[in-house]
Amino acid sequence: xxxxxxxxxxxxxxxxxxxxxxxxxxxxxxxxxxxxxxxxxxxxxxxxxxxxxxxxxxxxxxxxxxxxxxxxxxxxx
Amino acid sequence: xxxxxxxxxxxxxxxxxxxxxxxxxxxxxxxxxxxxxxxxxxxxxxxxxxxxxxxxxxxxxxxxxxxxxxxxxxxxxxxxxxxxxxxxxxxxxxxxxxxxxxxxxxxxxxxxxxxxxxxxxxxxxxxxxxxxxxxxxxxxxxxxxxxxxxxxx
Numbered sequence: 001x002x003x004x005x006x007x008x009x010x011x012x013x014x015x016x017x018x019x020x021x022x023x024x025x026x027x028x029x030x031x032x033x034x035x036x037x038x039x040x041x042x043x044x045x046x047x048x049x050x051x052x053x054x055x056x057x058x059x060x061x062x063x064x065x066x067x068x069x070x071x072x073x074x075x076x077x
Numbered sequence: 078x079x080x081x082x083x084x085x086x087x088x089x090x091x092x093x094x095x096x097x098x099x100x101x102x103x104x105x106x107x108x109x110x111x112x113x114x115x116x117x118x119x120x121x122x123x124x125x126x127x128x129x130x131x132x133x134x135x136x137x138x139x140x141x142x143x144x145x146x147x148x149x150x151x152x153x154x155x156x157x158x159x160x161x162x163x164x165x166x167x168x169x170x171x172x173x174x175x176x177x178x179x180x181x182x183x184x185x186x187x188x189x190x191x192x193x194x195x196x197x198x199x200x201x202x203x204x205x206x207x208x209x210x211x212x213x214x215x216x217x218x219x220x221x222x223x224x225x226x227x228x229x230x
Contacts, residue, residue: 007127008197009208046210050195053130069127069195073210076124076131076155076196077108077167077187 002062004035005069010047014039023068029058031068047072078152079135081128081196086154091168094152100172102179106187108167110160120201124157124166127195131155134194138186142171145185146178153186155196166198 002023006014014035023031028049036044048071049056055071062068078094088107095103110122139151155167169186173179190196199208 071195075198075209076194077191
């Protein structure tokens with residue numbers, strides 16, 4: 001299984017910090033599209049993803065146990 | 078050297094981390110909460126971080142600086158939680174053998190924070206609230222250096 005974490009406006013939209021899904025074998029883009037639809041997530045075209053705390057591309061394939069985070073445009077500083 | 082802090086940041090403690098005998102200069106950047114942005118009045122901010130990854134990305138920025146400016150030592154603390162106007166959001170201290178490098182490397186650190194560190198701020202105004210995306214509304218894939226346009230905000 002895979003933990004998927006939401007931050008900032010995505011957490012507000014999803015109404016939850018994180019979920020557990022079976023995403024092994026899917027690409028980041030596939031998971032993103034699936035969850036965008038399920039949770040009606042806005043502005044997903046600007047959202048980056050991280051796998052195990054490192055930025056990943058949309059084409060990367062998710063493995064069993066990977067922790068996924070969706071990262072909206074950052075605004076620290 | 079790199080931390081996400083739920084408590085107010087003590088500036089001197091960040092500076093103390095980069096003191097070294099080889100240094101001829103220490104620059105500090107102190108980011109504070111501004112009241113007016115394009116004429117709109119901010120009441121307060123909430124900062125949120127993906128803490129584990131944010132610390133890793135701050136460490137990465139430190140490594141990038143040490144590669145580009147040999148002899149540099151870097152410490153960064155970023156606050157999370159509720160911040161009021163004038164509160165300190167981030168403190169960056171850089172020491173280097175010569176002063177020009179300390180200024181440049183410190184500037185580089187804040188621009189990189191705005192690109193690759195998973196921290197977000199939610200602005201609260203009199204008439205609403207919103208998570209702020211990056212100022213350019215672009216997807217900043219984190220492999221490159223700061224673009225020229227990023228350096229002015």
